[in-house]
Amino acid sequence: MKKSFRIGAAILGLALVAAACGDDKTTETTMAPGDTSVMTDAPAGDPLKVAFVYVGPIGDAGWTKKHDDGRLALEAEFGEAIEVKYIESVPEGPDSQQVLEELVAEGTDLIFATSFGYMDQMVAVSEANPDVCFQHATGYMTTDNLGTYFGAAEEARYLSGIAAGHSSASGKIGYVAAFPIPEVLRGINAFTLGAQSINPDATVQVVWTSTWFGPDIEKQAAESLLDAGVDVVAQHQDTAAAGEAALAAGAKWLGYNDDMSRFAPEAWLTGPVWDWAPYYIKTTQEVIDGTCSNAQYYGTMADGMVGLASYGDSVDQATRDHIEAVKATIIDGSFKPFTGPINDQDGNEKVAAGESPDLGTLLGMDYLVEGVIGSAKG
Amino acid sequence: MNSNAWIISIGASLAAATPIVLAALGAILHERAGVLNLGVEGMMLIGAVAAFLAADAWGNVWLALLCGILAGGSLAIIHSLLAVTFRANQIVAGLALTIFGTGVAKYLGEPVNGVAISTSINEIKMPFVGNLPAVGRVLFQQDVLTYATWAAVILVSLYINRTRLGLALRAVGESPATADAQGISVARVRHVHVLLGGLFAGAGGAYQALARAPGWNQEATTNGIGWIALSLVVFATWRPGRALFGAFIFGFAIRSQFTFQAQGITIIPSLVLDILPYALTIIVLIVMSFGTARQRLGAPAALGMPFVRDER
Structure with a gap:
């Protein structure tokens, strides 16, 4: 009798718990x-x-x-x-x-x-x-x-690559990325081309996390890149954890999606944002x-769906002016981030000199450009 | 290949292991008393959100840690009530606690979603020994809570194996009827250790929100660490020292998938490394499921069984 009462009370308790969290x-x-x-x-x-x-x-x-x-x-x-x-x-x-x-x-x-x-x-x-x-x-x-x-996040990616190219003294840049799908590969490639427009020898090292949203994982991925000697970290992730890792290591950082500067203001450079x-x-x-x-x-950047976040304090005026100038040419259509010659990691020509791929080709991008270290297959 | 990067990653794995060790220590304590608590993940999340809210409100990291610990403990009291007093099915009660804890944590965390943390627990470099090559980086450049966790492993181990109270704890977990006949209050021992387990889990959650990935990111803040800790207890055969070692292996497995990539080693696909810690857990659980192995490996005999004196 006593036992069945207790079991009854326990079940009631659990039901309340279930109701509260349903x-x-x-x-x-x-x-x-x-x-x-x-x-x-x-x-x-x-x-x-x-x-x-x-x-x-x-x-x-x-x-x-x-x-x-x-x-x-x-x-x-x-x-x-x-x-x-x-x-x-x-x-x-x-x-x-x-x-x-x-x-x-x-x-x-x-x-x-x-x-x-x-x-x-x-x-x-x-x-x-x-x-x-x-x-x-x-x-x-x-x-x-x-x-x-x-x-076309790649437009803003290219611009943030310019910021990274200016900022990186070593020319070694890290990139924490979620999954090797065309959207992400396109971003890495545009970013790399932007960085190489400043420093032709710049490399971008990619680490895959297999998650869009995992702060601890993203932070560890960023830390392992910083351990390997990069001095700027970019990301295709949904938290600001990479910024915290960069801040702790005294490195610089580029966010994604939104203006993330408040999470690590001293490390912040800029980043692509959506509207x-x-x-x-x-x-x-x-x-x-x-x-x-x-x-x-x-x-596109022209219709406002894609934009660039605010600049961090360490982005000097000359860099800002340069980025704004390139941004204006992207918006008026006179410059496309993916303009040949573009080679893949193995040195095969993917885009011929002076040409730029059509939208369908861009949306199916399945390779990484020369200068990216890491696998395009994850 | 850069050996320095590997040394740094080993050091980082030790820090990554800290929340797992904390939660596992707590789980060892209440499982040694014969109570299974699958609510570890929920208690960790409550600890994490409480710690973050406190850090956001007062900007004091130690006060925040204390709040996290107490929050984990208060959730444990619910489990203690259900599992020990009402003798409910411990598996069901524990699972409910995780779901409940997750829901409450998300509700409480609503106002601080996307808020940047104002203070966090940082690494300290010990004088002299911190400058030793390799060893200095691995062992003497951690944060305070990691050192405290290592101390706790030793203390909990001594407590379980070398004290009268620890003997009572083991008796309750192995044979509650015998313990009862010796005049030990089975219920009291179980209540106390479930509470201790909650305090440890809360500390683990707080560490995650204050040091590992500073911030409040809903379920992703703990990202299943509570479950890893529970399987780690089995892996460690209910011994604190082995739990520390096991947590380090888990931490290193998680970390090395990135170190491999960052060092440009792409022989092993990252997804294979990704599943390594979990594959390890499954193997241990399979081994443990054989009855004889279970006994030999030292599972508390009364684990998961409510004690009812009048029906003995």
Whole structure:
């Protein structure tokens, strides 16, 4: 009798625990009344349902945070005319399908999913639900109602490479990178070309971490590069851990995604940053108007999707002027970061002198350029 | 190849091992008392978030460490209540604790998401011996908490093997009925050691947030270290000294995947090195699952079994 009471109490306790921690990943947000004038043709009381699927937590200070900044701008733009929710930390691969199907079942009209690894699931779910509009960041597959969006981070990568080339006394630069996929390889290559535009002998050493978001891992990877003698560390990662390692070693650091300078101001040089808000607003307006873009949108520095973060104190005025000058030529289209001659690590010519590859070739980039140390296969 | 870089990586592996050792020491204490607590990861995360919140609020790293330790301990009290007082299934209670701890930590950490840390635990270089070649870098240029952890390994080992209280602890873990007959309060010994385990796990989590990867990064702050610590206890056959050695092997396995790459050695694919620590754990767990091996390797006989005096 006494025992069964105790077991009962324990089960009750566990149930309370389970109830307290259930559903902690889904957060629904409703905005305060805003400007609804843009929605004059939409029936009142029937807001467009928009959902965001994030690969990391919104507090990652990097990739997901920037998408979430875009979501906030979207809510501010449309106010009560739309109903927005987001789901954080959705694993890439098969698990994401269930999340997407749940969103569809809830009557969501427009779904933005923000990581490469959702691609197969986005294709499958979009084909099964032709009435819902799907938008996939960084992917390359489309269907009738699935569009992709991404941007030419390589433009800002090239510019941050210039900063690194100026800063590195030894010419040995390190690069902490997540996965050897075209997006990341493209970034490493553009960065290297930028550094070599200042110091033709500069090398960029790559260490793969196999994670987008793992501060301890990223820090150890950066430390091992610093141990190997690099004096500048760049990253394609979503935390600022590499900056902490660089700071401790007295080296310099380039971030990614967002202005990360506050994490290690003395080490900070600059870094590529994203601004997704204009695309989110444009696409949502299109869905309100009854169309769903299934194009492969590729933003640039010219349209503002890609930008460069603030400069650290150690970036001197001459370097800043030089970067700004190159930036202006990128924006007006007179200069492309990937302009031949470009050789791969084995010395094979990949881009002939004076030529620059088309977008399709860029998006499928599977090699590392001369001067990069490390494997293009991870 | 640069031998200096390898020396530095060995030194760094020792620091990377610190949170694993701390959590493993705690787990050894409560498992030696016969209580299984799978909530280590949850207690570490609570410790990490509490430490970060305190560091952010007061800017004092030691106060932050204390908060982390206490937070880990307070979560352990819940497990103690469920597992010892209510005699609930310890596996279920422990798993629930990890899920609960993770949820609470994420909730509490919401305001400091993406905030830069204002203070952190730094390495100190010991005078004279710190300048010794190789050995100086590996052994005498660590942070205070790493030294404290090494001291704790010795103290916990002496406590378990050389003191009366340690004898009582082992008796409770091996044969609670006998211990009870000798007048030892089984429940009290178990409560105390589950609490101690929580304090250690909290310290491990705090170290992670204050020294290893300073900052609050939700689950990625501890990144599964609690689970590694739990399997390390098995690997170490419930002995603190072996846990230290094992944690160093794990730490080095994690670290070497990057050192190999940074040194330009690409013979072994990085993904193979990536799974090394976990493959090691699986092998040990398989070996341990054979009953005779389990006995020989020294698993506490009453591990995971609630003690009920009136049903003896």
